[in-house]
Amino acid sequence: MTAERELRIRCVGGIAHNPDGRLLLVRRANPPGEGLWSLPGGRVEPDESDETALMRELREETGLSVTVGALIGTVTRPAPRGLYEIHDYACQVRSGVLRPGDDASDARWADAAILATLPLTEMLHDTLAAWGQLPRS
Numbered sequence: 001m002t003a004e005r006e007l008r009i010r011c012v013g014g015i016a017h018n019p020d021g022r023l024l025l026v027r028r029a030n031p032p033g034e035g036l037w038s039l040p041g042g043r044v045e046p047d048e049s050d051e052t053a054l055m056r057e058l059r060e061e062t063g064l065s066v067t068v069g070a071l072i073g074t075v076t077r078p079a080p081r082g083l084y085e086i087h088d089y090a091c092q093v094r095s096g097v098l099r100p101g102d103d104a105s106d107a108r109w110a111d112a113a114i115l116a117t118l119p120l121t122e123m124l125h126d127t128l129a130a131w132g133q134l135p136r137s
Helices: 050-062 124-130
Strands: 008-016 023-028 041-043 064-079 082-096 104-110
Touching: 008 023, 008 050, 008 064, 023 050, 041 050, 050 064, 050 082, 050 104, 064 124
Parallel strands: 008 082
Antiparallel strands: 008 041, 023 104, 064 082
C-alpha cells in the first residue's frame, strides 16, 4: 500500500433526531456523494476540534445550531487520495431554522418511510441500523 493510499482525512458527521424521532439529513451538492442523502458534516480543519468542526458544519449545511454529544461510531470511506475517517456524533438541535446551505442542495427531517425512498450514500442505512440510529416511523 502506498503512503498516498494510507492518508486519512479526519471528518465528522452529526446524528440528530427531532422530538418525533425523525433523522436530520442533507443532500450532497458536491462530490463525494453528489445528489445523495447523508448525515450533515465534513472535514475537520487544522487545529479544530471535532466538536467545533461539527457545530460549524451543521450550521453551514443546515442552518441549525447544535450541541455535540457522545461519539456514536466511526466509519472509513474511500477518498480520491486515501480515506475519509468519519467520526459520527450524537447532536441535539438548540436553535435555527432548517434550510440547505453551503455543500447541501437540500435538507430535511426523515422518518423511516421517507428514508426508505431516498438515494442514500453508500452504507449509510446499514451503518445507522447497526448503531441503533435509524429514524422512527
